[in-house]
Amino acid sequence: MKKGSLLTSTSPTNDLLLEKIRLETVLNSLPIGVFIINKDGEFTHMNDIVYEIWGENAFSAKNVYDYRKYIAWWEASGKQLNEDDWAASRALKGESSYGEIIKIQSFDGKLKTILNSASPIYDFEGRIEGAVVVISDITEIKRTEQELQHHKNHLTKLVSEKTLELEKLNKKLQLEIEERDRLQSQIRHLDQLNLVGQMAAGLAHEIRNPMTTIKGFLQFLQNNKEFENSKDIFNLMVDEMDRINDIISEFLNLSKNKRINKKKCCLNDIVLSISPLIEKNFILSDHNFKLNLQPNIPFAFIDENEIKQLILNLVRNGREAMSKGKTLTISTYFTDDFITLAIQDEGTGIKKELIEEISKPFFTTKPNGTGLGLPICYSIVQRHNAKIECKSTSAGTIFYVKFKPTS
Ligand SMILES: Nc1ncnc2c1ncn2[C@@H]1O[C@H](COP(=O)(O)OP(=O)(O)OP(=O)(O)O)[C@@H](O)[C@H]1O
Ligand SMILES: [Mg+2]
Incomplete structure (x- = not known):
C-alpha cells in the first residue's frame, strides 16, 4: 500500500474522486493517526501519522486481520492483545471504544504507548460497512x-x-x-x-x-x-x-x-550500709521495704554522709505517706549517662498543686513536721551537681536523684 494514497480501485466519478482527495487532505492534516477499514478489514484510508506511529512497513500487512504482524499489550495489565482485542476488529462487530491505552512494538522495533479509539461505520441501511480507527502516540x-x-x-x-x-x-x-x-x-x-x-x-x-x-x-x-x-x-x-x-x-x-567531703563512692554501698536501719524502722511501723540495686553501676563523686541523709529523708517521707502493709522500694540503675537513685512509695501521692511547694522551707502537711526534710534533700542534690525529679500519682510517689558518674 502506498503511503498517503487513496486505496480503493473502483472507478469513481469526478465528484467522488474530488471527495476522496478532500478526505485524504483532511486526514493528512490531522495531528493524530487515522485509518479507515472496510467491512472485510482491508485498509481503505490512512494518514501519515499512522505510518509515523507504526513505522514505514506498518501496512505491508494485507488487512487488520493479519494480526500476527502487530504486537501490542494492554498498558494496565501488560497482557498481550489477541485477535479479538484489537479496537478495529471489535469496531467491525459493532463495538465502539474510546481512549484505550496500549503499548505497541512498531515495525521499526520501537516501544510506544498509544491512545486508541475505534468506531463502526454504518451504511444507509444500518449495516456495518467498515470502521474508523484513531490512534495517537502518547509515549x-x-x-x-x-x-x-x-x-x-x-x-x-x-x-x-x-x-x-x-x-x-x-x-x-x-x-x-x-x-x-x-x-x-x-x-x-x-x-x-x-x-x-x-x-x-x-x-x-x-x-x-x-x-x-x-x-x-x-x-x-x-x-x-x-x-x-x-x-x-x-x-x-x-x-x-x-x-x-x-x-x-x-x-x-x-x-x-x-563544706562537704566528696569522694569516689558506689551508691549501692551507701544504700546497703543504711538499709538495716531502714528495715528495722519499717518492721516496727508495719511496712515493707525492698531493694532493687543494679550491680556494677559506675562510681559517683559524693559525700557519703550527705547522701545517707538524703536517702533517709526521702525514705521517711515515703513511709509517712503509706498506710500499713504498703511497700517502699529503693532502686539504683545506670542509664542515659546518669546513675539514678529512685525511691518509690505506695503512699497517698502529692497533689498536683502542691508539687511546686514541697521543696520550699517550712512547707509541711504534717502536724509535727518542720518542712525541712525535702529542702535539705534539694540542697544536698545541688551541692552534688545532681538532679532531683518527682513523679506522683494517687498510687504513690517516686523521687529520682540523678548523679553524673566520675570520669
Ligand atoms: N513521698 C511523699 N508522699 C507524699 N507526700 C510527700 C512525700 N514527700 C513529701 N511529701 C509532702 O511534702 C511535704 C514536705 O516534706 P518535707 O520532708 O520537706 O517536710 P515534712 O516531711 O513535712 O517534715 P520534716 O521536716 O519532718 O521532714 C510533706 O509534708 C508532704 O506533704
Ligand atoms: Mg520529711
Whole structure:
C-alpha cells in the first residue's frame, strides 16, 4: 500500500474522486493517526501519522486481520492483545471504544504507548460497512507523566521527611523549654534555701554559745540535791536544748556553701550500709521495704554522709505517706549517662498543686513536721551537681536523684 494514497480501485466519478482527495487532505492534516477499514478489514484510508506511529512497513500487512504482524499489550495489565482485542476488529462487530491505552512494538522495533479509539461505520441501511480507527502516540506524555509522578513522590517524601524533622526539633525545643522552666524554678527555690542556710550559719554561732552555757548549768543544777524532785523537768529541758541544737544543724544543711567531703563512692554501698536501719524502722511501723540495686553501676563523686541523709529523708517521707502493709522500694540503675537513685512509695501521692511547694522551707502537711526534710534533700542534690525529679500519682510517689558518674 502506498503511503498517503487513496486505496480503493473502483472507478469513481469526478465528484467522488474530488471527495476522496478532500478526505485524504483532511486526514493528512490531522495531528493524530487515522485509518479507515472496510467491512472485510482491508485498509481503505490512512494518514501519515499512522505510518509515523507504526513505522514505514506498518501496512505491508494485507488487512487488520493479519494480526500476527502487530504486537501490542494492554498498558494496565501488560497482557498481550489477541485477535479479538484489537479496537478495529471489535469496531467491525459493532463495538465502539474510546481512549484505550496500549503499548505497541512498531515495525521499526520501537516501544510506544498509544491512545486508541475505534468506531463502526454504518451504511444507509444500518449495516456495518467498515470502521474508523484513531490512534495517537502518547509515549512522551506518559514518560513526562511518570517523571512528574516520580518528582511528586520524591517531593512528597522530602516534605514528609522535613516535616518529621521539624516535628522532632519542635518537640526537643518544647522539652528544652520545659526543662529550662523547671531548672529556673528550682534555682529560685535553692536561692531561698541558700538564704535560710546563710542566715542560720550567722545565727548558729551566736546562739550555740549561750545555749552551751545554759545546757551546762542545767546539767549542773540537775545533780543538785535541792532539785532532786525536779529531775524529770531538768531532763526535759536538756532534751529540748538538744532539739534546738538539732534544728540549727538542719538549717546549716541548707547552705549552698556548706563544706562537704566528696569522694569516689558506689551508691549501692551507701544504700546497703543504711538499709538495716531502714528495715528495722519499717518492721516496727508495719511496712515493707525492698531493694532493687543494679550491680556494677559506675562510681559517683559524693559525700557519703550527705547522701545517707538524703536517702533517709526521702525514705521517711515515703513511709509517712503509706498506710500499713504498703511497700517502699529503693532502686539504683545506670542509664542515659546518669546513675539514678529512685525511691518509690505506695503512699497517698502529692497533689498536683502542691508539687511546686514541697521543696520550699517550712512547707509541711504534717502536724509535727518542720518542712525541712525535702529542702535539705534539694540542697544536698545541688551541692552534688545532681538532679532531683518527682513523679506522683494517687498510687504513690517516686523521687529520682540523678548523679553524673566520675570520669
Ligand atoms: N513521698 C511523699 N508522699 C507524699 N507526700 C510527700 C512525700 N514527700 C513529701 N511529701 C509532702 O511534702 C511535704 C514536705 O516534706 P518535707 O520532708 O520537706 O517536710 P515534712 O516531711 O513535712 O517534715 P520534716 O521536716 O519532718 O521532714 C510533706 O509534708 C508532704 O506533704
Ligand atoms: Mg520529711
